Amino acid sequence: MPVMPDIAANSDALTSIFKDLHAHPEIGFQEHRTSEIVANQLREWGVDEVHTGIAGTGVVGLIQGKTRGNRRIGIRADMDALPIHENTGLDFASENDGVMHACGHDGHTTMLLGAAKHLVDTREFDGTAVLIFQPAEEGLGGARGMLADGLFERFPCDEVYGMHNMPNGLSNKVTITKGAAMAGASFFDITVNGKGSHAAMPSHSRDALMIATGLVQQLQTIVSRNIPPSEPCVLSVTQIHSGAAYNVIPETATMVGTIRFFADFVRDLAQKRVRELCAGIGAAHGVTIEVEFREAFDVLVNDSDLSDEYLDAARDIVGDDFVTETSDRVTGSEDFADMLKVVPGSYCRVGHAGTVPLHNPGYVLDPDILPVGASILARIVERRLEVSI
Numbered sequence: 001m002p003v004m005p006d007i008a009a010n011s012d013a014l015t016s017i018f019k020d021l022h023a024h025p026e027i028g029f030q031e032h033r034t035s036e037i038v039a040n041q042l043r044e045w046g047v048d049e050v051h052t053g054i055a056g057t058g059v060v061g062l063i064q065g066k067t068r069g070n071r072r073i074g075i076r077a078d079m080d081a082l083p084i085h086e087n088t089g090l091d092f093a094s095e096n097d098g099v100m101h102a103c104g105h106d107g108h109t110t111m112l113l114g115a116a117k118h119l120v121d122t123r124e125f126d127g128t129a130v131l132i133f134q135p136a137e138e139g140l141g142g143a144r145g146m147l148a149d150g151l152f153e154r155f156p157c158d159e160v161y162g163m164h165n166m167p168n169g170l171s172n173k174v175t176i177t178k179g180a181a182m183a184g185a186s187f188f189d190i191t192v193n194g195k196g197s198h199a200a201m202p203s204h205s206r207d208a209l210m211i212a213t214g215l216v217q218q219l220q221t222i223v224s225r226n227i228p229p230s231e232p233c234v235l236s237v238t239q240i241h242s243g244a245a246y247n248v249i250p251e252t253a254t255m256v257g258t259i260r261f262f263a264d265f266v267r268d269l270a271q272k273r274v275r276e277l278c279a280g281i282g283a284a285h286g287v288t289i290e291v292e293f294r295e296a297f298d299v300l301v302n303d304s305d306l307s308d309e310y311l312d313a314a315r316d317i318v319g320d321d322f323v324t325e326t327s328d329r330v331t332g333s334e335d336f337a338d339m340l341k342v343v344p345g346s347y348c349r350v351g352h353a354g355t356v357p358l359h360n361p362g363y364v365l366d367p368d369i370l371p372v373g374a375s376i377l378a379r380i381v382e383r384r385l386e387v388s389i
Contacts, residue, residue: 003317004375007118011371014114017041018367019092021106025081025099028136029145031057034079038109038133045117047131051155055145059133060155061116065125065385073384074130074160074343075377076336077112078105078137087361103358104165104365107373109133111163114374115381125385130155132339139187139296143338152342159306160345161380162336163373165365167358170351172372174314175326176307181347182300183232183260185333186267190215190278191290196251205249206287209242212253215281215289216240219257222273227266234260234331235270260331262299297333303344310346313380317372332358350376 007014017037026034035057042050042061049062057079086093086100094100101107112131119129132151136142166175192215194208216237227233235257242253259274261267275291282289307325315323336347350373352366 003371004118004378006121007114007371007374007378010114010117014110014370014374015367017113018106018110018370021109022090022101023092023095025094025096025101025106027083027099028080028138028140028142029056031079031135034109035059035133035135038079038113041113042116042131046120047116054151055135055142055149057135058142058146058149060151061131062155063116063119063129063131064123065127065129065387066123067126067387069127069385071127071385072130072157073127073381074132074157074345075112075115075381076132076134076160076162076339077108078134078142079109080105080136080138080140080142082138082359084359084361088364090364100361102360102363103138105137107165107365107367107370108163110370111373111377114370115377118374118378119381124387125382126387127385129381129385130157132160137335141335143335147338147342157343159384160339160343161310161377162345162347163376164334164347164349165369165373166349166351167354167356167363167365168351169353169355171353171366172318172322172369173324173351174311174318174322174348174376175324176302176311176346176348177326177329178302178304178307180262180299181302181329182334182337183234183262183297183329183331184267184299184337185297186259186261186271187294187296188257188259188274189292190255192253193288193290194251194253194285195287197249199247199249202249206285207249208253208287209250211281211285211287212240212242212255215277216255218277218281219274222270222277226269226273231266232262232329232331233266233270260333262329297335298337298341300334300337300347301340302346306344307346309384310348310380313383314348314376316379317375348376
C-alpha cells in the first residue's frame with residue numbers, strides 16, 4: 001500500500017494547514033491559536049468527540065471505528081515552537097518575531113490531522129482512535145502536564161504511538177530503535193556566590209567569574225573520567241552569565257546546562273560529581289556554590305513488539321526498502337517518553353529532503369512527508385484495531 005489515496009488527494013489542503021501553522025508559531029503552553037485550529041478542524045471533519053484545554057492548550061479527539069471494540073490506540077503529535085529567529089526565506093516564514101517552528105511540530109500536527117481525516121472518513125477499524133495533540137514538548141513538560149490532567153484516565157489507551165521528522169536527506173526513510181532510544185535529560189543551574197570588588201583591586205575579591213570559568217573546565221572531566229565508557233553520557237554547559245561593567249569584578253556568576261543519559265545510574269553519578277566538584281571548588285576559593293537539578297525528560301523506551309508492529313505499518317506505506325530497525329540511539333530528548341512510561345508504544349523517525357538540522361534558524365521541513373506521516377499514523381491504528389471478519 002503506498003500513501004493512502006484519500007490522504008494523497010488531500011495533500012494540498014494538508015500543506016496549506018502546515019504553512020499556516022508555520023507562519024504562526026507559538027511557544028509551549030501558549031498554543032492557543034494552534035489548538036483552536038486543530039479543534040475546529042476535527043469538529044468540521046466529524047470527529048466524534050473533541051476535548052480542549054487539557055494541560056491548558058492540549059486537544060484530544062476520539063474517533064469510533066465501524067465496530068465498537070474495547071481496544072483504544074493513541075496517536076500523538078506535539079504543537080509548540082521554539083524561541084528562535086527564523087532565517088529560511090520561506091514565503092510562509094514565521095510572522096511572530098523571535099518564534100519559529102524549528103523542530104517541525106507544525107508538520108507533526110498536520111500529519112496527525114491528516115490521519116484524523118482518513119480515520120473519520122473510512123472508520124475501517126474496530127475500537128477507538130485517540131488523537132493526542134500535545135502542547136509544550138520543548139522542555140516545558142507538556143506531556144507531564146497532560147498526564148497530570150488525567151490524559152490516560154479520561155482517554156484510556158492500550159497503546160500509543162508518535163513520530164518525529166528527520167532532516168537527513170533520506171526522504172521517507174522510517175527508522176525505529178527498540179528499547180532505550182532517546183536520552184533522558186537533566187537540566188542544571190549553578191550559582192557561584194563570590195565577593196565583588198573594583199577591577200583594579202582584585203585581591204579584595206572572591207572572583208565569581210574566574211571561579212565559574214574554572215568550574216566549566218572541571219565539569220567536562222565528569223564524562224571522560226567518571227562515567228563508564230560503555231555508557232553514553234553528554235554533559236554540556238550552555239550558558240554562563242556574570243558581570244555588568246568593565247571595571248567591576250562580579251560578585252556572582254551563574255551557569256546552566258544539561259546532562260543526557262540512557263540509564264538512571266549514569267544520571268545519578270553525573271549529578272553526584274557535579275555537586276562534589278562545586279563543593280570542592282567552592283571550598284578551595286572560599287565561596288559557596290549552589291546547584292539545582294531539574295529532571296526535564298525521561299529516557300524514551302520503545303516497546304520491542306510494538307516497534308515491530310509500527311515498522312510493519314510503515315512498510316505498508318513506504319515499502320520494505322525504506323524501513324529499518326536501527327541500534328542508533330539519539331542523545332536528544334523527547335517528552336513522549338513520559339507517555340510511554342504509562343502506556344506501551346513506540347516512536348519512529350521519518351526522514352525527509354534537506355539536511356539543515358533541527359533547532360536551527362534555517363531548518364525547513366519538506367512538506368512532501370506530510371501525507372507519508374499521516375498515512376503511517378492512520379495505518380498503525382487500522383492494523384492494531386483490525387476489523388475481524
